[in-house]
Amino acid sequence: MHEFSIALNIVKLTEENAKKANANKILAIDIEVGKFSGVVNDALRFAMESATKETMLEHAQINLIDKEAWAICEECHHKFSIENFADVCPECHSVRYTITQGKELRVKSIEIE
Numbered sequence: 001m002h003e004f005s006i007a008l009n010i011v012k013l014t015e016e017n018a019k020k021a022n023a024n025k026i027l028a029i030d031i032e033v034g035k036f037s038g039v040v041n042d043a044l045r046f047a048m049e050s051a052t053k054e055t056m057l058e059h060a061q062i063n064l065i066d067k068e069a070w071a072i073c074e075e076c077h078h079k080f081s082i083e084n085f086a087d088v089c090p091e092c093h094s095v096r097y098t099i100t101q102g103k104e105l106r107v108k109s110i111e112i113e
Ligand SMILES: [Zn+2]
Pocket: 073, 074, 075, 076, 077, 078, 089, 090, 091, 092, 093, 094
């Protein structure tokens, strides 16, 4: 499962950072999930629940934050928010555009104790 290896990675990186900061435990973690990151929120949440067992994140509150996607039109350079890959540029109806935001998945912040 794709989301499970992502969850394990998040746990590993977050623990490393928390240890560097001399934390005893991690209280909360905010994860930004881009609309086009390829990650399913529910699957990631489920994966995080098992990946965090017996780690510093075991009792942490896990916040998944949906991040909207943006694109820039290659024809008219209009910037627009995009819902799915079938969308066209709202200005010129071109289908040629580049996704500029929304593919990322990242840990935005952690709260430690
Ligand atoms: Zn356009």
